[in-house]
Amino acid sequence: MPPSVAMPRAEPCIRRRARVTFCPGERGDVLGMVRRLFGRTLQLAELAGLAGAPGDAELEVGVYRGGLYLEFSDPPRHHYHGVFQVSRCPGGPILRIDALHIRQPALRGRGLGLRMFARQVATAVRLGVTRIETEAGRRDDENGYYTWPRYGFHGPLPACVRERLPADLAGALDVLDLMQSDSGRRWWREHGLTLPVVFDTHPQGRCRESFRRYLASRQAAPLGETEPRP
Numbered sequence: 001m002p003p004s005v006a007m008p009r010a011e012p013c014i015r016r017r018a019r020v021t022f023c024p025g026e027r028g029d030v031l032g033m034v035r036r037l038f039g040r041t042l043q044l045a046e047l048a049g050l051a052g053a054p055g056d057a058e059l060e061v062g063v064y065r066g067g068l069y070l071e072f073s074d075p076p077r078h079h080y081h082g083v084f085q086v087s088r089c090p091g092g093p094i095l096r097i098d099a100l101h102i103r104q105p106a107l108r109g110r111g112l113g114l115r116m117f118a119r120q121v122a123t124a125v126r127l128g129v130t131r132i133e134t135e136a137g138r139r140d141d142e143n144g145y146y147t148w149p150r151y152g153f154h155g156p157l158p159a160c161v162r163e164r165l166p167a168d169l170a171g172a173l174d175v176l177d178l179m180q181s182d183s184g185r186r187w188w189r190e191h192g193l194t195l196p197v198v199f200d201t202h203p204q205g206r207c208r209e210s211f212r213r214y215l216a217s218r219q220a221a222p223l224g225e226t227e228p229r230p
């Protein structure tokens with residue numbers, strides 16, 4: 001019987017698709033888990049797409065806590081690193097971004113994360129993933145609290161934030177409300193904090209609409225190069 005997920009073939013030096021491998025000894029479990037989660041087998045390119053892995057990435061897939069585990073990086077440069085989980089919920093599979101880190105600050109803000117997330121959303125939608133979850137962090141070296149809502153993630157604003165909103169933003173209940181205006185984004189960039197956030201994949205939903213608008217605005221202003229600045 002042919003394997004459900006094709007093994008990676010030898011790749012040329014410059015790859016257009018991420019190289020996908022299985023965690024040692026977990027290939028059979030991964031194939032079974034993929035069928036349980038998605039009701040069918042997946043191509044390696046679909047697994048890479050679920051992680052949003054760029055073409056120069058190496059993606060490892062395993063099983064973890066009753067779901068799929070996906071981790072990528074780009075050796076030998078290690079410019080970025082991502083860790084994701086797919087698990088089953090009653091409405092369909094959900095995807096969790098456990099970590100995504102573009103290591104060099106000089107590479108951030110130039111659209112690499114946006115390209116990864118666009119690929120991830122497109123694949124998630126095709127495969128019936130109902131939502132993407134993460135913790136949008138504000139810590140040393142973390143700007144997810146701003147970037148994820150900028151991509152369309154939503155999450156309720158805690159009372160301690162709502163109490164401090166200026167008059168023109170006073171009606172905002174959700175971080176996505178703030179992201180709709182320049183003044184809201186400016187305020188959140190300065191005062192925002194770590195929040196759990198969710199991206200619903202429903203085609204007519206607010207998350208998808210916000211992301212479509214943001215993507216269009218970034219495409220209108222060409223995305224930066226992805227090589228580090230000197």
Ligand SMILES: CC(C)(COP(=O)(O)OP(=O)(O)OC[C@H]1O[C@@H](n2cnc3c(N)ncnc32)[C@H](O)[C@@H]1OP(=O)(O)O)[C@@H](O)C(=O)NCCC(=O)NCCS
Nearest residue numbers: 100101102108109110111112113114136137142143144147
């Ligand atoms: C989050 C991350 C993967 C996004 O990738 P990216 O390539 O930088 O994202 P983009 O270029 O698409 O930028 C998206 C938005 O984030 C903003 N942004 C990017 N880096 C930022 C930073 N260091 N501080 C504040 N905002 C930042 C951009 O300005 C842009 O918003 P704008 O259009 O309103 O100006 C990347 O910035 C990163 O790795 N950051 C450090 C680790 C981290 O925060 N990971 C998230 C875990 S919570």
